[in-house]
Amino acid sequence: MDILTILFIALGLAMDAFALSVAKGITIAHERRKTAITIALSFGVFQMLMPLLGWLAGMGLRDLIMGVDHWIAFGLLGFIGSKMIYDSTKKESGKQETRLSVHSLLVLSVATSIDALMVGLSFAFLQTYVVVPVLVIGIVTFALSLMGFFFGNTVGKFFGNRIKIIGGLILIGIGLKILIEDLL
Numbered sequence: 001m002d003i004l005t006i007l008f009i010a011l012g013l014a015m016d017a018f019a020l021s022v023a024k025g026i027t028i029a030h031e032r033r034k035t036a037i038t039i040a041l042s043f044g045v046f047q048m049l050m051p052l053l054g055w056l057a058g059m060g061l062r063d064l065i066m067g068v069d070h071w072i073a074f075g076l077l078g079f080i081g082s083k084m085i086y087d088s089t090k091k092e093s094g095k096q097e098t099r100l101s102v103h104s105l106l107v108l109s110v111a112t113s114i115d116a117l118m119v120g121l122s123f124a125f126l127q128t129y130v131v132v133p134v135l136v137i138g139i140v141t142f143a144l145s146l147m148g149f150f151f152g153n154t155v156g157k158f159f160g161n162r163i164k165i166i167g168g169l170i171l172i173g174i175g176l177k178i179l180i181e182d183l184l
Contacts, residue, residue, distance in 0.1 A: 001126070005174065006133045009119060010140035012170035016084065016112040017043040017141050018148040025152020028100060035100050036149035042105050044142030046113040048134050054120020055130045061121075070182035073122040077175030080115040084168030126178065 021039055028035050116137060123130050 001123075001128045001133065003132075003136075005177070006136050007140070008170055009133065009174055010137040011144075012081070012168075012174065013047060013113075013116050013119060013137055014043075014141040014144040015166060015168070015170075016087075016115065017047065018144040019088075020108055020112060021145040021148030022152035024100065025149040028149075030099055032149075032153065036146055039100065039105065039108075039149055040142045040146035042109045043112055043145040044138045046109040047116050047141040048138030050113040050116035051120030051123060051137060052130060052134050054117040054122075055124045055128075055134075056120075058121040058124025061124070070126075070179050072125050074175040074179040076118045076122050077178070078172050080118055081168040081170070081172035081175065084115070085165050088165045088168070122178075 021036075021043070024035070024039055025032075119137075120130070120134075122128075123133060
């Protein structure tokens with residue numbers, strides 16, 4: 001898998017974390033720098049760990065699924081992308097938070113990285129070496145989450161949940177690319 005594809009996957013996966021970071025930047029009122037770093041670190045670490053776990057699980061299943069791996073990768077990425085687009089249509093609550101709780105952070109970190117777990121499965125089915133993608137996904141997620149929080153402080157109210165549409169379209173496009181390359 002080339003670095004450009006890995007970068008696009010990382011960008012697609014990071015859109016949920018970015019959107020939530022923007023929302024937190026809008027709603028969190030105290031200790032903004034500390035909260036921004038905490039959120040970015042948590043999202044980045046979970047986005048690194050989940051594809052690794054998915055890859056490990058997928059390696060055990062790879063021999064069973066070798067002939068249809070491209071269809072599975074297409075299906076998983078298409079499903080994740082479609083879900084992100086669907087989720088972007090949901091209304092956000094306008095409730096204000098003053099501080100971020102540990103429980104809330106962990107729940108959000110897991111929720112934003114479930115799609116990364118599925119991408120990790122795809123990596124195993126495609127026999128992709130996972131170290132570079134995992135590092136790129138974590139770094140991109142950390143950076144976008146950090147920027148998203150501060151972006152939310154200023155202009156995030158204008159975009160809201162719509163940023164997830166871009167991430168969903170990227171993942172669907174990558175799924176199509178994998179399918180077409182394998183079929184041709």
